[in-house]
Amino acid sequence: xxKRIGLFICWCGSNIGGVVDVPRVVEExxxxxxxxxxxxxxxxxxxxGQNLIISKVKEHNLDRVVVASCTPMLHxxxxxxxxxxxxxxxxxxxxxxxxxxxxxxxSNDKEAATQKAIALVKRALAKVSQVEPLFESSIxxxxxxxxxxxxxxxxxxxxxxxxxxxEVILLERESTIGxxxxxxDKTFPTMDCSACISTPKMVQAAQHPNITIMTYAxxxxxxxxxxxxxxxxxxxxxxxxxxxxxxxGLCTEKCPTKVLSSFELGxxxxxxxYIEFPQAVPNKPVIDPDNCRxxxxxxxxxxxxxxxxxxxxxxxxxELIEEKVGAIVIATGYDLIKWEEIYGEYGYxxxxxxxxxxxxxxxxxxxxxxxxxxxxxxxxxxxxTVVFIKCVGSxxxxxAKEYCSRACCMYTAKHAHQVxxxxxxxxxxxxxxxxxxxxxxxxxxxxxxxxxxAQYIRGRVSKIYQSGDxxxxxxxxxxxGSAVHIEADLVVLATAMVPTEGSEKIAQLAGVNIDKDGFFxxxxxxxxxxxxxxxxxxxxGACQGPKDIPDTVSQASxxxxxxxxxxxxxxxxxxxxxxxxxxxxCSGCLVCKEVCPYKAISEKTITxxxxxxxxxxxxxxxxxxLCQGCGNCTVACRAGAANLKGYTNLQLLSEVDAxxx
Amino acid sequence: MMNLTKQIREQAKxxxxxxxxxxxxxxxxxxxxxxxxxxxxxxxxxVSALTWGPFCANNLAKYLVDYxxxxxxxxIVVKGCDSRxxxxxxxxxxxxxDKIVVIGVPCAGQLEWQKVADEVxxxxxxxxxxxxxxxxxxxxxxxxxxxxxxxxxxxxxxVCENPNPVIADFTIGEELPxxxxxxxFAEVEELEQLGLEExxxxxxxxxxxxxxxxxxxxxxSVCTCELCxxxxxxxxxxxxxxxxxxxxxxxxxxxxHVAGRCxxxxxxxxxxxxxxxxxxxxxxxxxxxxxxFDSPTPGSKEGLLSALGEFSLGDPEExx
Numbered sequence: 001x002x003k004r005i006g007l008f009i010c011w012c013g014s015n016i017g018g019v020v021d022v023p024r025v026v027e028e029x030x031x032x033x034x035x036x037x038x039x040x041x042x043x044x045x046x047x048x049g050q051n052l053i054i055s056k057v058k059e060h061n062l063d064r065v066v067v068a069s070c071t072p073m074l075h076x077x078x079x080x081x082x083x084x085x086x087x088x089x090x091x092x093x094x095x096x097x098x099x100x101x102x103x104x105x106x107s108n109d110k111e112a113a114t115q116k117a118i119a120l121v122k123r124a125l126a127k128v129s130q131v132e133p134l135f136e137s138s139i140x141x142x143x144x145x146x147x148x149x150x151x152x153x154x155x156x157x158x159x160x161x162x163x164x165x166x167e168v169i170l171l172e173r174e175s176t177i178g179x180x181x182x183x184x185d186k187t188f189p190t191m192d193c194s195a196c197i198s199t200p201k202m203v204q205a206a207q208h209p210n211i212t213i214m215t216y217a218x219x220x221x222x223x224x225x226x227x228x229x230x231x232x233x234x235x236x237x238x239x240x241x242x243x244x245x246x247x248x249g250l251c252t253e254k255c256p257t258k259v260l261s262s263f264e265l266g267x268x269x270x271x272x273x274y275i276e277f278p279q280a281v282p283n284k285p286v287i288d289p290d291n292c293r294x295x296x297x298x299x300x301x302x303x304x305x306x307x308x309x310x311x312x313x314x315x316x317x318x319e320l321i322e323e324k325v326g327a328i329v330i331a332t333g334y335d336l337i338k339w340e341e342i343y344g345e346y347g348y349x350x351x352x353x354x355x356x357x358x359x360x361x362x363x364x365x366x367x368x369x370x371x372x373x374x375x376x377x378x379x380x381x382x383x384x385t386v387v388f389i390k391c392v393g394s395x396x397x398x399x400a401k402e403y404c405s406r407a408c409c410m411y412t413a414k415h416a417h418q419v420x421x422x423x424x425x426x427x428x429x430x431x432x433x434x435x436x437x438x439x440x441x442x443x444x445x446x447x448x449x450x451x452x453x454a455q456y457i458r459g460r461v462s463k464i465y466q467s468g469d470x471x472x473x474x475x476x477x478x479x480x481g482s483a484v485h486i487e488a489d490l491v492v493l494a495t496a497m498v499p500t501e502g503s504e505k506i507a508q509l510a511g512v513n514i515d516k517d518g519f520f521x522x523x524x525x526x527x528x529x530x531x532x533x534x535x536x537x538x539x540x541g542a543c544q545g546p547k548d549i550p551d552t553v554s555q556a557s558x559x560x561x562x563x564x565x566x567x568x569x570x571x572x573x574x575x576x577x578x579x580x581x582x583x584x585x586c587s588g589c590l591v592c593k594e595v596c597p598y599k600a601i602s603e604k605t606i607t608x609x610x611x612x613x614x615x616x617x618x619x620x621x622x623x624x625x626l627c628q629g630c631g632n633c634t635v636a637c638r639a640g641a642a643n644l645k646g647y648t649n650l651q652l653l654s655e656v657d658a659x660x661x
Numbered sequence: 662m663m664n665l666t667k668q669i670r671e672q673a674k675x676x677x678x679x680x681x682x683x684x685x686x687x688x689x690x691x692x693x694x695x696x697x698x699x700x701x702x703x704x705x706x707x708v709s710a711l712t713w714g715p716f717c718a719n720n721l722a723k724y725l726v727d728y729x730x731x732x733x734x735x736x737i738v739v740k741g742c743d744s745r746x747x748x749x750x751x752x753x754x755x756x757x758x759d760k761i762v763v764i765g766v767p768c769a770g771q772l773e774w775q776k777v778a779d780e781v782x783x784x785x786x787x788x789x790x791x792x793x794x795x796x797x798x799x800x801x802x803x804x805x806x807x808x809x810x811x812x813x814x815x816x817x818x819x820v821c822e823n824p825n826p827v828i829a830d831f832t833i834g835e836e837l838p839x840x841x842x843x844x845x846f847a848e849v850e851e852l853e854q855l856g857l858e859e860x861x862x863x864x865x866x867x868x869x870x871x872x873x874x875x876x877x878x879x880x881x882s883v884c885t886c887e888l889c890x891x892x893x894x895x896x897x898x899x900x901x902x903x904x905x906x907x908x909x910x911x912x913x914x915x916x917x918h919v920a921g922r923c924x925x926x927x928x929x930x931x932x933x934x935x936x937x938x939x940x941x942x943x944x945x946x947x948x949x950x951x952x953x954f955d956s957p958t959p960g961s962k963e964g965l966l967s968a969l970g971e972f973s974l975g976d977p978e979e980x981x
Contacts, residue, residue, distance in 0.1 A: 584887065585886075585888050586887065587755065587886050587887045588755075589753040589754055589755065589885070590754055591753075591967065591970040594966055594970045594971055594972060595970060595972040596972065597972055610730065615730045616730075617729075618754060632972060636970055638886055638890065638918040639886035639889070639890060640890060640893065640898075649898075650895060653896045653897075653898070654896075
């Protein structure tokens with residue numbers, strides 16, 4: 001049957017019509033083979049415009065439609081719905097962008113813009129001549145979410161999803177949830193105690209009927225696709241049976257082995273059987289197998305002897321747990337950059353009294369190793385002069401990261417304020433490049449610190465060296481144009497946030513891209529900031545880029561809303577514009593499988609009749625749930641057996657031919 | 662070389678007698694003195710048709726694809742270069758390892774049959790060939806001829822990477838040393854020195870001669886599509902017309918379809934009836950892959966991903 005194309009060209013008011021000679025475009029294209037009807041209209045996207053399309057489809061028995069107007073990003077869905085209302089398959093449609101690509105960019109050359117519009121319309125006509133109806137299919141959704149990482153981002157995501165009535169697995173590799181936020185002392189700009197606002201959230205998560213917390217556990221495999229992920233979690237051996245442990249703490253008290261605590265960032269000690277901090281959730285101990293005397297040498301076992309309920313179990317093994325979820329939220333957070341490996345000018349970590357901002361948080365924290373007294377690590381003396389250095393690793397293209405870590409300006413102002421407030425006769429000097437305070441009540445907070453007497457010096461530090469019990473900080477004051485020497489008792493570095501160790505592996509498992517610095521890449525930096533290019537995988541918090549707590553929590557709630565929306569459906573429609581393998585053309589080389597970023601291609605055996613005989617052979621097969629229609633396979637397939645529906649080789653070549661004529 | 666021929670025959674006979682394979686693919690004496698023909702032997706009595714010497718230039722590996730779906734196992738006689746094709750076919754899932762038996766023969770190089778044919782009498786029959794290191798002595802019914810390798814050998818053999826097969830279930834004869842592999846890109850480097858227009862003129866001259874006989878494709882051991890793009894009608898990627906424009910598209914497309922998988926066996930060059938230096942195109946890609954990604958020659962190791970058949974999240978996208 002002959003094709004009956006309807007061509008509708010839009011003026012977009014004067015947006016297109018003011019530059020492109022629209023009636024001439026109609027005139028030059030209406031005789032293109034297959035065009036059964038062609039017209040122009042002031043605003044095709046308007047209600048009357050859409051009704052025009054619908055009535056003409058019916059009146060002229062059109063079987064496919066081209067609209068020449070603005071970008072398909074804007075109105076392709078509008079017009080697809082319109083022709084569907086007219087009774088056509090919504091994919092029997094193509095758009096020519098004669099606004100952004102013609103009238104807007106060639107506004108000073110009307111003739112050229114018109115010529116280009118004619119060419120683009122012909123291209124769309126060539127394409128639409130080759131289109132075929134496509135059909136959405138639906139897949140069921142597992143109404144459960146996985147949240148990877150239980151810092152403040154992960155906890156917030158889990159709580160919000162759980163509150164919307166869906167089950168959540170909150171996964172954490174450490175022995176307690178809480179992440180970095182629970183290590184902090186006060187939080188800017190309101191100075192509320194970090195533990196006081198975050199530990200209730202931890203408890204809330206633990207008590208929520210819809211949340212299953214899995215601590216000391218790691219994600220090891222992800223299979224499947226949006227709505228239907230099959231995940232494998234490795235529960236690391238805790239050597240303590242948490243189902244019977246009461247958390248009495250006798251074991252941790254009597255354990256004879258003391259090691260540096262990673263929770264205290266190496267400034268305090270813990271036992272080999274330990275609970276990270278008093279408000280930990282779950283508040284039950286684990287045994288560190290690298291330091292436990294019994295697990296290393298088979299001697300000791302005091303904890304086992306003392307445990308009143310017999311919860312210590314040295315025979316416990318790592319366990320693999322399989323779960324099904326419909327959505328995954330990555331909230332793996334940040335680490336601080338390993339400045340000791342980069343900055344020789346600050347002593348490569350040789351000087352005990354050069355610490356990071358996070359270590360300072362522990363020093364000033366009432367539940368920290370010094371019970372909140374600011375005592376320097378070398379001799380426990382109270383420092384009088386404290387130097388803060390900002391942008392250590394951030395905004396340093398030459399040695400570390402180009403980006404700004406965003407939270408440092410504010411927490412450094414907070415630290416300086418705490419030095420002045422808590423230390424009698426305390427002085428705070430801050431070396432900075434710029435002070436960035438774009439947040440609600442942030443600049444006011446910074447101003448207050450300056451007014452209190454914190455001395456901001458605009459310049460970088462070139463060297464720190466030990467002189468007696470002082471650290472001499474040599475820097476430059478670029479505003480005064482002079483060198484600065486400060487004899488400091490303590491130096492605090494505002495080190496860059498970097499993606500947490502192991503986030504690359506999570507990216508690989510979940511099929512999500514990471515940027516050059518290792519942060520997860522969102523689907524769109526402005527309009528889809530919590531989604532990823534992989535359907536059903538979302539992002540929250542500093543794993544996507546450096547963030548402070550308010551931004552992290554907002555983003556977490558955003559991600560949770562996306563997950564809740566997804567899980568509120570029983571099933572979901574799949575995009576029909578995905579890969580299709582022509583099995584008779586496929587030679588089974590599976591190069592498509594290698595290049596597929598979504599693991600959507602696998603092999604399958606088909607039976608063919610060759611010379612009258614049934615022959616079994618292997619070909620590629622596409623999982624329609626996993627395929628995102630990226631087209632990598634269609635490029636890699638030499639024979640053209642892999643084709644992207646809606647953008648087939650035939651369709652693309654027709655377009656090229658039309659443009660080259 | 663008589664000795665090697667004898668050993669190949671014995672090995673083939675043993676495999677057929679013990680029913681390890683149903684077929685042996687090897688080289689047999691051709692109708693002319695300096696040419697061989699592929700032979701397909703299915704009984705122990707037939708092995709006397711097998712031969713070996715400096716006239717076994719054909720890469721027989723592609724014949725394996727014909728037996729991909731056939732019942733039974735196949736043994737194949739390969740040189741070093743051919744063995745890379747075997748690995749590539751395995752990596753492209755075109756044959757399965759348990760279906761084939763590879764009889765590898767270390768190869769001292771192959772002579773250009775045309776040059777040899779020019780010097781021996783047309784009615785001469787071959788008695789024996791002897792490898793003297795720098796030359797081959799070809800003993801015929803009408804007298805002996807010495808052909809020094811430098812002047813009479815195929816260029817690809819002069820710069821051979823793998824005189825010894827990289828995959829073999831049985832190896833016949835002694836392993837041989839690698840000689841001038843380092844000079845393999847000399848011709849490409851020479852071409853690289855030309856200016857853009859000179860290069861274009863050079864290739865125009867070559868491609869305009871192309872008959873589109875597709876011998877280069879048909880012989881190529883990595884051209885294993887079920888339906889080649891040049892044979893497809895819908896879409897018609899390349900027109901059937903023979904002119905410079907379509908010929909150029911054909912050659913460039915072919916070069917990219919084998920890019921990262923071409924094992925540099927040089928058969929395309931050898932079979933071209935118009936002497937188009939097709940291998941130079943492939944070699945330019947080989948050189949670029951080597952320079953940019955330090956890629957080894959495809960097929961030289963098992964399990965290598967092809968340069969255009971790999972997706973890595975860590976790939977820098979500097980061009981985007």
